[in-house]
Amino acid sequence: MFEAQLEKASTLKKIIDSIKDLINEAPFDCSENAICLQAMDSSHVALVSLKLSIELFEAYRCDRTVSLGLNLTNVAKALKCANNDDVCILRYTDHDQDNVTFAFHDTGKTKTQEITIKLMDIDNEHLGIPDQKYAATIEMSSSEFAKTCRDISQFTDSVTIAAVKGGITFSGKGDTGSNIVTYNGETDAENTDALITFEINENVTSTFSIKYMLMFAKAAGLSERVRLSLSEGVPVVVEFKINEDAGYLRYYLAPKIDEDADMD
Amino acid sequence: MFEAQLEKASTLKKIIDSIKDLINEAPFDCSENAICLQAMDSSHVALVSLKLSIELFEAYRCDRTVSLGLNLTNVAKALKCANNDDVCILRYTDHDQDNVTFAFHDTGKTKTQEITIKLMDIDNEHLGIPDQKYAATIEMSSSEFAKTCRDISQFTDSVTIAAVKGGITFSGKGDTGSNIVTYNGETDAENTDALITFEINENVTSTFSIKYMLMFAKAAGLSERVRLSLSEGVPVVVEFKINEDAGYLRYYLAPKIDEDADMD
């Protein structure tokens, strides 16, 4: 048996809404300490890695490791039925191995809702992501990150992020116009009120697909801050923490190779 | 001459918006004590019955019984022109028998708006609806009713309502998932703050088209509470009261016959 209880359904709702446009189906790997999901997006360009630790839950019971293959559109439909303040219980039992149940209770306990969703067989090729030291890390307001991606997307489909000592720029150039956003932020990474903070060990400039950045930015509702980790020639990590350190949602995206061609 | 004055145009606006997607054209039967409308929806599946008693109006004058055939899309257009707080006067005079006028006045009396709409000939076959004792009546928050219908519609196009001693369930089952909403409400029908109250003389389980329930639920703006009256094998009555007992909007919908086939 696997059962995990969240205080508020809204947490799970925001997570699923942040990944359902990237991923159709994915395995939720439930183990003793956490629920993990790792999947490439449908075009095999970006990687999503989600971890929900046991600390995130009010109650958690996992008798044995189990991988629940779910269609995320159906999960999103189920969560749409929950009120944001409803308690949310995810349940899988050995005597019904074809389905998973989402149960929602209102706080007044007058009403319960049980939604049952069919499980799917999903090939679960877990990629090892090496821990890495990055040349630059940027931590910024996640709504500002979303806005800047939208602003750059007005004129082009690529965004170039340059992290150099002294400042960060997001820029893009299209046929009808160009846009350069410059941040002269603080370098005190502990200041979580700052619009942006950054730490640069080495200058780095990389160009990414704006379409994917906009899809990652949908997770802005999940966390006030987003962290970008960059090194020349390797995928950027766009990370949203979930309830402090009780989990994370990470997106990985490789830089565009023909960066110079795109930018001039 | 017929003339009826409402304190706020918003009341009539909400009523028309609640029925205009079901009914294209309908006769408004104006008599000494009330305006009544009764019509089948365009697919002849549901019946709408509306009564606006004289108490609902600030002023009311009806020299002789008259039936005003109106296209509801045009009436909705007229009411869209009113501000919610405008006084609304419906007027029909013997010297212009082709038209009806909706007049709106703002409270400051700087502005008046007179909208004239052509009348239509409509066959007025008034169905007698027998007064009936129902096996179960459910009274619930109308926004909760609307939400539960939407939630069930995520997975299927039929909703099964089961009223059994001890609780009410709304449920539906589709190819990708199923949903069961259970209410353990109070049985004190006088508690109008409760999410749901019910009175069950006999257990009853019936299945209905969710599409129609969603259309009825549009009247949730008209009244805080909705009352469902159920008996095995007869149409459900979905009733919204208008300003306490100054009128009502009732929808009648026959249950689906192939209920078991649908549910499994």
Added chain:
Amino acid sequence: MFEAQLEKASTLKKIIDSIKDLINEAPFDCSENAICLQAMDSSHVALVSLKLSIELFEAYRCDRTVSLGLNLTNVAKALKCANNDDVCILRYTDHDQDNVTFAFHDTGKTKTQEITIKLMDIDNEHLGIPDQKYAATIEMSSSEFAKTCRDISQFTDSVTIAAVKGGITFSGKGDTGSNIVTYNGETDAENTDALITFEINENVTSTFSIKYMLMFAKAAGLSERVRLSLSEGVPVVVEFKINEDAGYLRYYLAPKIDEDADMD
């Protein structure tokens, strides 16, 4: 060099949003005292005339008269990137005569955004608009003007404005219904709280395309009041002042000739 600085980008945003659906491309004529724009809409029916005087700006420098041909869709895209409270600087330099720059600064100065847009060659045929004494002027709440145009458009595509001593009417008649809006406003043109004020030297009745009136009404966000100036047989002027007398946005529209045919 030309450089003009606005305290809030929102002012320019509202202006461009008010004209971009009428005009694709237009020359912004920048001179010592003002930025002016004058252009026919794409169907050559309405004329737009915009003036932004030097008083509107926090800083203004114009070394020599210059005409900046701009695609308004691109300008709207650029302004969409500004926060409403951002400082907005419009800049054109002699060493880059192909482009114009919109620079936005947040008040905290952490962030700057520079958007560069390509200039276009636009034939600049400046029409002389004769100063004229009008038979009637109406000044009214601009949101009321927008609402009344929308209300009339429910039933027809023409609006007839009648300014006669004692009152103003906006009316329209279509196949399914007709609408007459009557204002018994004050005649004290100084009362800017009044829903409507008017001054009538001579009675005038003219009919206009409602489609264009609705496009003009988009400027309601720019100014609380709109002034309509009418004379028989000449174009109506629909004027929105910008920051009192620091500028204006004027629309000119010729009356429909076959007015009687339309109205009956």
